[in-house]
Amino acid sequence: MEVGTSKSPSNPAGTVDHGDPDPFQWDTREDCQVRQILDRVADKWSLLVIALLDGRCWRFTELRREIDGISQRMLTVTLRQLERDGLVKRTVHPVVPPRVDYELTPLGRTLHTTIRSLVMWTEDHQGEIAAAREAYDAAREAEMAEREAEAAARKPEAAAREAEAPTRESEAARRAR
Secondary structure, three states: OOOOOOOEOOEOOOOOOOOOOOHHHOOOOOOOHHHHHHHHHOOHHHHHHHHHOOOOOEEHHHHHHHOOOOOHHHHHHHHHHHHHOOOEEEEEEOOOOOEEEEEEOHHHHHHHHHHHHHHHHHHHHHHHHHHHHHHHHHHHHHHHHHHHHHHHHHHHHHHHHHHHOOOHHHHHHHHHO
16 A cells, blocks of 8 residues: 555545545544644644744744743644644744744645635634534533432432331341340
């Protein structure tokens, strides 16, 4: 099999057919290269870094300031991984103090186009997603309240059964008489 291809249940030859709508064409094994790349570029920090790097170079400190909640270590790791995958170019300028710029590579820019489509889809459907979340949360709350009410109703019944049922000690005492 060629490097970069993978076999899956519906694609035993390991060929790529982009027109096949079969969801089982995707290889979900942990060692699948496609899965590994998707894991890398689809994590929350990578998406934000790629989105910011579109159209201009950024310095590390600028990225860190712009991405709310990212630690210095996490930004460093994310940039290194994106650089390793050929999506980000790191340029070190020979000046004092050292200056390092980051920008998307041509490959990274093609990925940004895809990410932009995902963001646009999210913006178009955020109201529907918010409504679905609210409905889901309300249904879960009602379900939990119902379970708690049922449990509370069973407690008096269980206490009454325990009071009526003879204990082992009382049975032993009766036998001894």
